[in-house]
Amino acid sequence: MGIPAEANAYLCGPSAFMDDLAGFLRDLGLRPQQIHTEQFTALPAINPGVTVTAVIRPHQPPGPTATEPLITFARSGISTPWSPAQATLLDLAEACDVPTHWSCRTGVCHTCITHLVAGDITYTTPPLELPEPGTVLVCCSKPTTEVVLDL
Numbered sequence: 591m592g593i594p595a596e597a598n599a600y601l602c603g604p605s606a607f608m609d610d611l612a613g614f615l616r617d618l619g620l621r622p623q624q625i626h627t628e629q630f631t632a633l634p635a636i637n638p639g640v641t642v643t644a645v646i647r648p649h650q651p652p653g654p655t656a657t658e659p660l661i662t663f664a665r666s667g668i669s670t671p672w673s674p675a676q677a678t679l680l681d682l683a684e685a686c687d688v689p690t691h692w693s694c695r696t697g698v699c700h701t702c703i704t705h706l707v708a709g710d711i712t713y714t715t716p717p718l719e720l721p722e723p724g725t726v727l728v729c730c731s732k733p734t735t736e737v738v739l740d741l
Contacts, residue, residue, distance in 0.1 A: 709737030
């Protein structure tokens with residue numbers, strides 16, 4: 591590679607890549623103090639809000655039947671009227687035992703991002719950054735019309 595022995599090397603990337611390349615550079619004669627690294631990679635997968643528990647089939651929420659817009663959780667096969675007693679679409683999903691991912695509950699982390707198949711929502715708390723069109727942060731939103739979610 592023609593790298594001079596007095597060169598400084600700056601590596602950025604996943605740990606395995608940097609370990610391999612740093613070893614190669616040491617084999618070429620660079621001293622460890624000449625090799626500078628910064629990890630740049632995705633974090634390990636997370637599943638916040640989802641824990642290992644007995645499987646409960648999604649169901650209608652407890653309590654009286656509401657009369658607000660219909661909310662459909664398409665994958666779970668549940669349609670139920672929205673109730674103002676639920677603060678957010680995530681609260682309704684939890685009341686119905688519809689599995690979903692979440693973490694912050696404030697629109698910051700985007701862990702709860704869900705495809706909005708149909709309908710319109712509004713945010714109860716404005717998210718730090720809006721999600722892409724066609725998606726919704728269920729942790730901080732409520733319906734303004736009938737809604738179909740890919741949950």
